[in-house]
Amino acid sequence: MGDTTQDTQSFDYIIYGGGTTGCVIAGRLAERSDASVLLLRPDHQGRRVSQILGTEADWNIQSEPCAELNDRKLHLGRGKFLGGSSGTNGTICTHGIKQDYDDWNMEGWSGDEMFEYMKRVENFQSTDWFVAETVVHGANGPFFKGFPIKDDMFTTGESPQGCGHAVRSIYKGIRTCSTDYLDTAESKTKVTIISSQYVCRIITEPNGEGQKLCATAVQVQDASGASTIHKATKEIILTAGVYGSPGILLRPGIGPSAELKELGISPVIDIPGVGENLINHLVMLSFYEVSKPGLTNDHLIWHTRAKEKIIQQYKESRTGFMSQFPFGVFALTRFDLRLKDVELWQKSKRSNDRDPMNTLPNQPHVEFWNTECYSPKYRFKDFPPDNKYAFAMATTFFSTRSRGEMTLKSTDPLLNPKVQHNFLANEIALEGAGTKDIIAADDDVAVVDGNICVRGVGGLRVADASIMPTLMSGHPQMAVFAIGEKAADLLLSSCALQICKNLHMPQTQIGVYRTLFL
Numbered sequence: 001m002g003d004t005t006q007d008t009q010s011f012d013y014i015i016y017g018g019g020t021t022g023c024v025i026a027g028r029l030a031e032r033s034d035a036s037v038l039l040l041r042p043d044h045q046g047r048r049v050s051q052i053l054g055t056e057a058d059w060n061i062q063s064e065p066c067a068e069l070n071d072r073k074l075h076l077g078r079g080k081f082l083g084g085s086s087g088t089n090g091t092i093c094t095h096g097i098k099q100d101y102d103d104w105n106m107e108g109w110s111g112d113e114m115f116e117y118m119k120r121v122e123n124f125q126s127t128d129w130f131v132a133e134t135v136v137h138g139a140n141g142p143f144f145k146g147f148p149i150k151d152d153m154f155t156t157g158e159s160p161q162g163c164g165h166a167v168r169s170i171y172k173g174i175r176t177c178s179t180d181y182l183d184t185a186e187s188k189t190k191v192t193i194i195s196s197q198y199v200c201r202i203i204t205e206p207n208g209e210g211q212k213l214c215a216t217a218v219q220v221q222d223a224s225g226a227s228t229i230h231k232a233t234k235e236i237i238l239t240a241g242v243y244g245s246p247g248i249l250l251r252p253g254i255g256p257s258a259e260l261k262e263l264g265i266s267p268v269i270d271i272p273g274v275g276e277n278l279i280n281h282l283v284m285l286s287f288y289e290v291s292k293p294g295l296t297n298d299h300l301i302w303h304t305r306a307k308e309k310i311i312q313q314y315k316e317s318r319t320g321f322m323s324q325f326p327f328g329v330f331a332l333t334r335f336d337l338r339l340k341d342v343e344l345w346q347k348s349k350r351s352n353d354r355d356p357m358n359t360l361p362n363q364p365h366v367e368f369w370n371t372e373c374y375s376p377k378y379r380f381k382d383f384p385p386d387n388k389y390a391f392a393m394a395t396t397f398f399s400t401r402s403r404g405e406m407t408l409k410s411t412d413p414l415l416n417p418k419v420q421h422n423f424l425a426n427e428i429a430l431e432g433a434g435t436k437d438i439i440a441a442d443d444d445v446a447v448v449d450g451n452i453c454v455r456g457v458g459g460l461r462v463a464d465a466s467i468m469p470t471l472m473s474g475h476p477q478m479a480v481f482a483i484g485e486k487a488a489d490l491l492l493s494s495c496a497l498q499i500c501k502n503l504h505m506p507q508t509q510i511g512v513y514r515t516l517f518l
């Protein structure tokens with residue numbers, strides 16, 4: 001490989017991973033500074049791919065067998081194209097509960113601050129039937145009887161119980177995704193995008209400023225093995241997602257020393273938490289047949305030629321059933337009342353005012369939603385024929401206590417990692433396992449600090465879903481977009497700080513200099 005390695009030009013910032021946060025950061029840097037930005041991506045497809053699961057537009061990561069799920073191996077779909085998982089997700093936009101972010105206990109990342117960043121992400125367009133942020137009394141429909149209806153409850157960050165509508169990232173029938181950040185004149189001139197490039201090495205140099213090392217360049221290779229070095233004069237930002245970024249740190253020796261040695265990698269810096277504390281929302285779909293017509297949407301999709309018709313309608317006018325992600329009503333709830341007499345719940349370990357799931361009364365335990373659009377490939381094959389009706393009820397588990405891990409199968413950057421999620425291994429619902437200890441996201445294992453800088457390495461940050469210390473009580477894309485926005489702020493303010501230092505100005509004048517960039 002050494003012989004074929006060539007130097008190319010330098011860029012101020014190198015971002016690896018053109019997914020959700022990668023595009024946000026590149027777009028914001030282009031808009032708010034004169035910096036040159038290289039957005040490197042291993043994938044090569046366009047944007048907004050309609051069907052990805054199991055195709056070449058999917059990373060097709062398969063988990064290790066999950067003991068509590070009868071040793072099932074789970075398919076972990078991830079978008080392998082510009083826009084990443086924001087271009088393939090279910091478009092559900094929920095913000096979580098402000099307390100979720102307060103629980104991260106990180107300066108600058110509180111609930112109020114994250115909600116400000118989410119506001120920044122949104123270009124909200126309402127409809128005449130949606131009552132934004134207004135509480136509506138009463139029940140509507142048989143499934144969530146007893147819940148108060150709060151139309152916009154998934155955006156306020158203050159409702160742990162109730163049912164309402166979840167806003168979608170779709171406008172006029174077209175999915176919006178992070179690539180929209182690149183559709184500006186500034187991005188077109190300042191962001192260079194190179195596809196089909198896998199990072200095989202982060203190049204570090206000794207650093208005089210308190211850190212042992214400073215990341216200065218990345219060595220990338222394409223599928224043929226030809227490699228190139230790209231230099232960053234300011235910073236390198238990893239945005240390869242939960243299953244991508246840890247591997248990129250491990251390969252050049254940034255991670256747990258013992259594990260690295262087992263993989264035949266010489267440790268460069270010992271950071272035990274790389275690949276640990278892996279958390280994901282577990283969504284379980286249960287299928288129900290209903291006896292009466294009119295309660296489900298089968299007639300719009302599965303019954304006589306319905307699918308052909310709705311596809312045709314969508315192609316012609318971008319309207320109808322296919323123009324939205326047709327999930328039904330969403331609800332949040334807590335289990336306190338149902339579990340109050342359960343011995344395991346009563347006896348389980350608690351800290352401060354928190355329950356055994358480590359939540360406060362203002363945070364939900366689960367979310368329910370229903371749909372008739374179940375993916376035939378992985379979930380359900382027996383669609384209801386005419387005159388039969390069925391729906392899937394999805395349960396999303398929040399504040400899950402199970403923690404998994406991911407590591408490398410080999411040092412080959414083209415190979416997917418080994419992923420063990422341990423779903424349900426520590427859940428209170430499983431008899432006897434509710435008091436197991438979990439890996440806490442404390443300072444000893446944390447990979448990045450509050451400024452998302454990799455500990456001990458200068459010039460290197462991680463900015464994607466993998467930096468969340470704990471999950472928020474909602475679908476994560478809005479929080480991930482907010483991470484991208486926050487990362488851009490941090491990069492630009494640290495650049496302003498550097499200018500102050502170079503000019504020997506006091507840091508209190510940073511506000512003046514921020515205006516140059518923001």
Ligand SMILES: Cc1cc2nc3c(=O)[nH]c(=O)nc-3n(C[C@H](O)[C@H](O)[C@H](O)COP(=O)(O)OP(=O)(O)OC[C@H]3O[C@@H](n4cnc5c(N)ncnc54)[C@H](O)[C@@H]3O)c2cc1C
Nearest residue numbers: 017019020084085089090091092240241244465475476477
């Ligand atoms: C099928 C699906 C449905 C979802 N539905 C919803 C929803 O309805 N609502 C919601 O809020 N959230 C949803 N999510 C979650 C949400 O979309 C993601 O959490 C978020 O987009 C992750 O952003 P990211 O920047 O961390 O990673 P990504 O957007 O996945 O970006 C990672 C980028 O890095 C690249 N990359 C580089 N190397 C690697 C590697 N080795 N492995 C993997 N990628 C690599 C990828 O190609 C990609 O471009 C869904 C996710 C999926 C997969």
